[in-house]
Amino acid sequence: MSRSKEGADEGSKTGGPETGSDFLQLDIGQAPPGNRTEWLAGRLRAAIADGTLPVGSRLPASRVLAAELRVSRGLVTEAYQRLAETGQVAGRGRAGTVVVAAPPPPAAGPAAAVPRGGLVDALRAEPCRIDLSPGVPDLTAFPRTAWLQAERRVLAALTPADFGYGNPQGAPALREAVAGWLARNRGIRVDPAEVVVVAGVAQALGLLAQVLPAAGVRRVAVEDPGSLGARQQLEHGGLDVVGVPVDGAGLDVAALRASGARAVLMTPAHQFPTGVVLDGERRRDLLAWAAAGGLVLEDDYDAEHRYDRAPVPALRALAPEGVCYAGSVSKLLAPALRLGWLLVPRRLREPVVEAKRYADLGNPVLAQLVLARLMDSGELERHLRFVRRRHRRRRDAMLRAVAGHLPGARVHGAAAGLHLTVTFDGAAFDDTVVAGAALALGVKTHPLSWHRLRPGPPGLILGYAAGPAGEIEEGVAVLGRALREHLQDHRH
Template sequence: MNRSNPGRSGRSIGGADFLQLDPAEALPGGLADWLTDRLRTAISTGHLPIGTRLPATRTLATDLGISRGVVTESYQRLTEDGHLTTHGRSGTIVARAQFSTTPTEPRRTTSTTVLGAPDLEIFDNLRAAPARIDLTPGVPDLAAFPRTAWLRAERAVLNDLESANFGYGDPAGTPALRRAVANWLARNRGIAADPDDLIIVAGVAQAIGLVAQVLDQRGVHEIAVEDPGSLGSRQHLQNWGMHTPPIPVDDRGLQVDVLRESAAKVVMVTPAHHFPTGVVLDGERRRELIQWAADGGLIIEDDYDAEHRYDRPPVPALRAMLTDQVIYAGSISKLLAPALRIGWMLAPPQYKDDLIGRKRLADLGNAALPQLTLAHLMESGELERHLHFLRRRHRIRRDAMVTAIHNYLPTATIHGAAAGLHLTITLADTINDTELAASALAKGVKTHPLSWHSQLPHAPGLVLGYAARTTTEITEAIATIASVPTNS
C-alpha cells in the first residue's frame, strides 16, 4: 500500500508494503521499538485513521519477515497507550490519534498547578498531567510485562491450590513466596536469608512506613536520608512523624563522615544504585558505613534498581555483609510492574515481630494469589529470563538517551548511566530546573526537576526515565527539552 493512500476507516489494510515499513531501519535489538514508533506516527498523521483494522499479527510478521512476538508486543504497547483496541474476531482497531500539543489545546499543566513546590499531592498531580512523552523516573516498561508467562504461572497455581489457601493467611506472606524470594536474593543479591525471616509487603513504600512506625514506638523520631535523595521516600518517613536530616551524597556515595557528625542513629540509603544520581556507594564508603552501624547505628537499605546494571554484575547488598544492623527492603516494581504491590523486608530479629504486628494491623497481609504466582515465576526461572530481556532493551534505550543528551544538551553533565532505569543530568547554576521541567511539560514532555529531591543546595538538573520509552521518543523528548528557552 502506498503511504499517500491510507486505508479507509473500518477497512482492513495490509499487504507486503503496509505503510512501506522496512525492518532494516530498526536499531539492533530494537524491532519492537521501531514498529511501535512507526505505527504510532501513522496514527497521529492520519495514515491509519480511527476505525482502521490492522493486519493480523501473524500476517504482518510474515510480510515483514520478523518475529510474530515483535508485532504482538508492538500492538500490546499501543493498546495500553489507548491508540489501539481489540474487538474479538474484528481484530485490532485504531482507537484514537496521538495526544497533540497544539497551541490552541487547553493546558492545565503549568509550573504553579503541577510543577510547583513539592507537596504530598505532587506525584499524583504529575501522574495525571497529560504528556506526549513521559520520562518520569522509576517507571519500568509496562508494555513488557510478561502476560503470557504470568497467566501460565497463575493457571499452574490455581490448578494445585487447595480451597483452604483462599482464606486469610500469614500476614508475613505466603511460605511459597518467602522461599522464592530467599532463593532470589541468594542468587542475585548475595544475601543468605531464612525464608521465615522475610516479610512480604506492599512495596518498599509500605516497608518504609512500617519501619517508621516501629522506630517511633521505640522512641526514635529521626531518620537521616541521602541528599539528593528520593522525595517520595522522604514524604513517607515524614508522614509517620520522622525528621529527615539530609546527609550529602557525592560521586562516591553517602558522605559517612557527615553522617557521624550528625549524631543520627538511623540512616536510609540506596547503596547499589543511588536515587537520583545513580552513584554506587564505593568500597571505602561501604566499609565506613558498616563500621558506623557496628558502632550502634541502624541502616535501612532500599535496594533500589539493584538488578538493572549494565557494565558489570551488581554490587552485593549491604545486608549480605551486615545482618544485625540492616533492615533490607526490595520489591518487584521495577522488574515487573508497580501495580503488583509486592515487596519484601529482612529485619534484625529484634524488629521482626513488631514489624509483622504492624503489617497485620495495616492490611492482614498481601493478597495470596499474586504472591503464589510470583513465586512460581521466580522458581521456574521465568523472572530471570525476563530480567535478561529487560537489560538488553534498557541498554539500547539508555544509549539512545545518552546520545541525545550529547547531541542536544552538550553542556549537561550525565550521572548514573551504568545502571537503573533513569539518568540524571545537572545543568548550569543559572537554570531553574522546576521552571525548565514545567516548560518541557507544556511542550508535552514529562520529567522530574532534580531540586524536588534535594533539601540542601545542589546543582539544578532533571531526572529522566528511559525504560518505558522508545528510542525515537527519547530522542524527540531530549530535543524538546533542549528547545525550551532558559536564562542560562
C-alpha cells in the same frame, strides 16, 4: 499579559451576592478591600503549592474568570502576571496560561507541611505524550504469557482452604522463593521465616516508620539529593528527617555521624538520583557506624538493572543485624503488582509483622503464589535478562539524544538503573520551570531540585526505560528546546 494599575482593579467593584467562581471556589467578597489582586494571586499560589493546581494545569481565560468574579479583566491579568514573574505560570498562546512550576517541597517538618497528595503523585496523574519520568520500567514488556501460565498452574493446585485469609507475614511459598532469589541475585542468605512480604518498598518504609520510634529512633538521615517519595513516606509516619550530602563516593558517612541520626535511609547499589555506587571505604565506614548502634535502611533500588559494571553486594549480606533491607518487583515487572519484601534485624521482626497485620492482614495470596512460581521456575531471571538488553538499548539512545540536544550536559549514573541525571556546569536556571515547560509541550520528567533538601545545582532526571528510542529522541529534543527558551528568557 497586560499590566494594570491596582486602582483600576479596585474601581471595578460590583455589588450583589453573585461574585464567585466555581474555579477554586473563589469568592471575591472574601478579598480585603484595596488588595484584591494580591488576594487572587495568593489563592492561585496556594493552589499550586498544595497540588490543587498541579504542573500542566490550565488557568481560566482572564476574561472568563473576570466575568465570573465580576471584576475587571485587568485585575485577573495582573494576578496572572505576578505568578508569571515568579516562574509559576506561563502564557502558551492559544493554549492559555499554564502552571509550569510548583514551589519546592519543604526541607523537613511534619507531614502536614508536605504538598497534598505529593508532588510525584500529582505529576504521575498528568497526561503526556512522552514519559521520561524516572523509576518507570518498560510496562509493555510485562510477561503476560508466563504470568497467565503460572496463574493457571497455581489455581489448579489450590484447595478451597487456600482462598481464606493468608499469613500476614506473607505466603510461605513466596517467602521461600524470595529467600532463594536474594541468595542467587543479591548474595543475601536469609531464612524464609525472616522475610516479610509487603506492598512494595513504600509500605516497607511506612511499616518501619511505625516501629522505629519504639526502638528509640525518631530521627532518620536521608541522602541529599535523594528520593522525595521515600522521604515523604518517613515523614508521613511521623519521623524527623535530616539530609546528608552525597558525593562521587556515595553518602558522606562523616556527615552522617555528625547529624546525630540513629538510622539512615540509603540506595547504596544505585543511588537515586545520582546513580553513584557507595564505594568500598565508605561501605566499611558505614558498617562500622552500624556496628556501633546505627541502623541502615537499605532500599535496593535498581540493583538488578546494570549494564557497564559488575554487581554490587547488598549491605544486608554483610551486616544482617544492622540493616533493614527492602526490595520489590516494581521496577522488574510492574509497580501495579504492589509486591515486595522486607528483612529486618531480629529485634524488629515481631513489631514489623504486627504492624503489617494491622495494616492490611497481608498481601493478596494469589499474586504472591504466582510470583513465587515465576521465581522458582527461573522465568523471572529470563525476564530480567530480556529487559536488561532492552533497557540498555534505550539507555544508549538517551545518551545519544542528550549529546545531540543538551550540549554541555554532564551525565550521571548511566552505568545502571532505569534513569540518568543531567546537570550543567555553571548554568543558572530553574529546573522546575524547565520541567514544567516541557510538560506543557507533552514531555514529563523530574527536576533535580524536587529531590534536594539543601540548595544545589539544577538538573533533570530522565527515565529511559518506558518508551522506544524514537520517543526518547523526541522527548530529549523537547527538553532541549524548553531549556534554551528558559535560558533566553533568563538572560533577558
